[in-house]
Amino acid sequence: xxxxxxxxxxxxxxxxxxxxxxxxxxxxxxxxxxxxxxxxxxxxxxxxxxxxxxxxxxxxxxxxxxxxxxxxxxxxxxxxxxxxxxxxxxxxxxxxxxxxxxxxxxxxxxxxxxxxxxxxxxxxxxxxxxxxxxxxxxxxxxxxxxxxxxxxxxxxxxxxxxxxxxxxxxxxxxxxxxxxxxxxxxxxxxxxxxxxxxxxxxxxxxxxxxxxxxxxxxxxxxxxxxxxxxxxxxxxxxxxxxxxxxxxxxxxxxxxxxxxxxxxxxxxxxxxxxxxxxxxxxxxxxxxxxxxxxxxxxxxxxxxxxxxxxxxxxxxxxxxxxxxxxxxxxxxxxxxxxxxxxxxxxxxxxxxxxxxxxxxxxxxxxxxxxxxxxxxxxxxxxxxxxxxxxxxx
Amino acid sequence: xxxxxxxxxxxxxxxxxxxxxxxxxxxxxxxxxxxxxxxxxxxxxxxxxxxxxxxxxxxxxxxxxxxxxxxxxxxxxxxxxxxxxxxxxxxxxxxxxxxxxxxxxxxxxxxxxxxxxxxxxxxxxxxxxxxxxxxxxxxxxxxxxxxxxxxxxxxxxxxxxxxxxxxxxxxxxxxxxxxxxxxxxxxxxxxxxxxxxxxxxxxxxxxxxxxxxxxxxxxxxxxxxxxxxxxxxxxxxxxxxxxxxxxxxxxxxxxxxxxxxxxxxxxxxxxxxxxxxxxxxxxxxxxxxxxxxxxxxxxxxxxxxxxxxxxxxxxxxxxxxxxxxxxxxxxxxxxxxxxxxxxxxxxxxxxxxxxxxxxxxxxxxxxxxxxxxxxxxxxxxxxxxxxxxxxxx
Numbered sequence: 113x114x115x116x117x118x119x120x121x122x123x124x125x126x127x128x129x130x131x132x133x134x135x136x137x138x139x140x141x142x143x144x145x146x147x148x149x150x151x152x153x154x155x156x157x158x159x160x161x162x163x164x165x166x167x168x169x170x171x172x173x174x175x176x177x178x179x180x181x182x183x184x185x186x187x188x189x190x191x192x193x194x195x196x197x198x199x200x201x202x203x204x205x206x207x208x209x210x211x212x213x214x215x216x217x218x219x220x221x222x223x224x225x226x227x228x229x230x231x232x233x234x235x236x237x238x239x240x241x242x243x244x245x246x247x248x249x250x251x252x253x254x255x256x257x258x259x260x261x262x263x264x265x266x267x268x269x270x271x272x273x274x275x276x277x278x279x280x281x282x283x284x285x286x287x288x289x290x291x292x293x294x295x296x297x298x299x300x301x302x303x304x305x306x307x308x309x310x311x312x313x314x315x316x317x318x319x320x321x322x323x324x325x326x327x328x329x330x331x332x333x334x335x336x337x338x339x340x341x342x343x344x345x346x347x348x349x350x351x352x353x354x355x356x357x358x359x360x361x362x363x364x365x366x367x368x369x370x371x372x373x374x375x376x377x378x379x380x381x382x383x384x385x386x387x388x389x390x391x392x393x394x395x396x397x398x399x400x401x402x403x404x405x406x407x408x409x410x411x412x413x414x415x416x417x418x419x420x421x422x423x424x425x426x427x428x429x430x431x432x433x434x435x436x437x438x439x440x441x442x443x444x445x446x447x448x449x450x451x452x453x454x455x456x457x458x459x460x461x462x463x464x465x466x467x468x469x470x471x472x473x474x475x476x477x478x479x480x481x482x483x484x485x486x487x488x489x490x491x492x493x494x495x496x497x498x499x500x501x502x503x504x505x
Numbered sequence: 506x507x508x509x510x511x512x513x514x515x516x517x518x519x520x521x522x523x524x525x526x527x528x529x530x531x532x533x534x535x536x537x538x539x540x541x542x543x544x545x546x547x548x549x550x551x552x553x554x555x556x557x558x559x560x561x562x563x564x565x566x567x568x569x570x571x572x573x574x575x576x577x578x579x580x581x582x583x584x585x586x587x588x589x590x591x592x593x594x595x596x597x598x599x600x601x602x603x604x605x606x607x608x609x610x611x612x613x614x615x616x617x618x619x620x621x622x623x624x625x626x627x628x629x630x631x632x633x634x635x636x637x638x639x640x641x642x643x644x645x646x647x648x649x650x651x652x653x654x655x656x657x658x659x660x661x662x663x664x665x666x667x668x669x670x671x672x673x674x675x676x677x678x679x680x681x682x683x684x685x686x687x688x689x690x691x692x693x694x695x696x697x698x699x700x701x702x703x704x705x706x707x708x709x710x711x712x713x714x715x716x717x718x719x720x721x722x723x724x725x726x727x728x729x730x731x732x733x734x735x736x737x738x739x740x741x742x743x744x745x746x747x748x749x750x751x752x753x754x755x756x757x758x759x760x761x762x763x764x765x766x767x768x769x770x771x772x773x774x775x776x777x778x779x780x781x782x783x784x785x786x787x788x789x790x791x792x793x794x795x796x797x798x799x800x801x802x803x804x805x806x807x808x809x810x811x812x813x814x815x816x817x818x819x820x821x822x823x824x825x826x827x828x829x830x831x832x833x834x835x836x837x838x839x840x841x842x843x844x845x846x847x848x849x850x851x852x853x854x855x856x857x858x859x860x861x862x863x864x865x866x867x868x869x870x871x872x873x874x875x876x877x878x879x880x881x882x883x884x885x886x887x888x889x890x891x892x893x894x895x896x897x898x
Contacts, residue, residue, distance in 0.1 A: 245730070282826065426658050427659050432678050
């Protein structure tokens with residue numbers, strides 16, 4: 113938190129408790145195609161007053177002054193890193209580099225501004241990949257909470273270069289709303305400012321402190337290759353369950369190293385999801401999956417753990433090598449799961465590749481499009497809903 | 506057709522009729538997750554022997570020597586254009602430019618090669634957009650027909666620059682298969698060659714000559730912003746119905762000009778789909794929709810016509826301007842539809858925006874991701890299935 117944070121207090125309560133209250137917006141006129149109104153969902157209860165930098169018509173708010181949700185650790189080398197500074201040199205260099213992408217981070221704020229800008233310099237010059245557009249790779253994806261309590265898509269940035277300074281969308285209808293901005297999936301802002309109309313009300317929403325669902329995985333978990341940051345698996349599930357998530361997807365480098373398991377044990381998670389098979393071969397899974405889970409279980413006896421099978425390659429119908437790899441990876445993980453359960457490890461769940469995206473839902477035979485991301489989220493939701501319900505979510 | 510086309514003959518027949526027969530592949534071993542085997546679908550009945558240019562281990566086949574499917578006209582200025590040469594100066598310059606993107610074109614071939622390359626120079630230097638990855642914008646997307654008769658995704662090119670010369674995927678299992686390659690959606694090859702192992706069997710599949718389903722529309726119809734060419738609306742529907750399609754989506758410039766209607770009447774279509782509202786305002790729709798349909802109906806008394814409502818903007822829940830535009834566009838099209846029917850025009854269908862993608866299924870609030878493309882295809886399929894069934898498909 114920066115020195116611009118003037119005050120931090122409970123402004124909201126579910127039943128009107130707390131300090132100076134913002135007006136809870138009434139039910140605005142709903143378009144014909146919107147979902148039927150539901151009771152307004154709880155907004156975050158803690159808001160932060162932030163001092164802007166006013167430049168002309170725009171008041172700029174530095175996100176680090178009230179915080180992002182989705183960081184497992186606060187002691188990071190750069191503000192938008194996903195692993196703690198101490199992890200450098202402990203995890204592999206490849207994991208470290210990817211941990212500095214801002215995937216899974218989001219920030220929330222309440223404002224009555226009708227316009228929104230984002231201004232940031234990206235840490236990496238590359239803003240897109242051949243299978244992933246710039247919005248998903250390096251964009252900020254903005255959602256707004258509807259009167260019915262749903263976070264619904266609103267706008268995003270369209271990065272073209274390392275410096276981004278853009279209005280997101282066009283002017284919205286007047287009204288005070290809760291907004292959520294998802295950060296880049298395969299890049300990260302060195303500094304991120306949200307711009308609103310100068311003079312508009314603005315409060316940062318403090319990151320939720322309830323135990324997050326923690327997801328460890330590959331490029332797919334990191335969000336490759338969603339079209340925009342709001343469509344990664346963790347973003348989708350965070351909205352569906354209305355819970356904080358921590359995204360520890362490390363493109364090409366999720367290999368169940370024990371040091372990663374040790375780091376995971378530091379997090380007070382509502383659930384651990386382990387989805388690293390796409391980056392591993394059968395021997396690695398056979399050697400590492402059981403020790404990895406045992407480290408988690410020893411440190412966190414009561415935290416549910418979900419093991420996820422390797423998704424099937426898109427070309428597997430035609431390529432023996434892919435079928436074999438998929439089958440052997442699945443067999444190795446299934447064996448580890450069975451061994452762990454037989455040895456008395458409790459609280460384990462298993463998600464089979466049968467529920468994961470098919471060939472049509474991948475872009476390059478490996479990484480899901482938004483269609484595949486939705487299928488992933490559906491599969492995860494089915495496994496996680498009873499788990500999170502038992503955990504009180 | 507080029508002078509390399511040595512011979513063109515019926516090699517296949519549904520019941521074994523025809524000339525020299527290729528071996529119809531048996532049911533190969535199916536992976537556990539594949540669909541239950543169905544009776545092998547009909548392959549194209551006409552194949553073309555093509556002379557390759559052999560360079561080292563690769564035999565290169567120029568696609569223009571046996572042809573692409575999806576061209577409404579053969580007398581085009583460039584081979585991969587979508588409008589006839591005579592349309593230049595008749596349609597607007599903006600439509601003309603976009604008609605030179607190869608969206609909706611596909612080529613088919615049979616080979617027992619286990620490797621596939623694509624070599625082409627793109628007509629445009631830009632290979633991606635901020636909301637559309639290079640594979641969709643400028644890539645070639647390769648499908649293979651399964652023993653069960655489905656065209657299933659196999660591989661694609663990953664364009665990085667104007668010249669593309671890449672292997673698509675890795676080596677496939679031995680066997681003779683029918684392959685379909687979808688061409689770039691927002692670019693076009695100046696020349697396109699498919700490379701296979703030198704010495705492998707290779708036959709071009711002649712484009713089907715049955716009346717195509719013809720789709721006129723906006724950027725969305727052109728394929729913006731599918732992750733890969735096989736995920737555009739026309740590609741999805743072409744596979745679902747196993748029929749040829751003609752894609753006349755012109756990004757930002759589908760405005761129901763009478764000259765476009767006149768051109769459409771030249772096509773012997775199984776159905777005309779008119780989905781241009783996203784590029785029009787209510788006044789334009791009110792003025793142009795009825796005359797546009799009347800031109801089609803006068804020339805083609807029996808061809809079904811489907812009018813499609815403007816999809817709703819992703820930010821419509823929060824932006825009055827968008828809701829109003831969507832509502833007025835829909836009202837204008839609905840009025841035109843009602844007037845046409847009341848005046849005795851038959852064979853009209855209407856697809857409401859209720860069935861089209863929602864905010865979560867768009868990338869930038871306007872253009873569908875693959876998730877939205879699948880929803881579009883679902884909506885279209887429901888309207889088109891009875892129509893195409895009546896037409897004998």
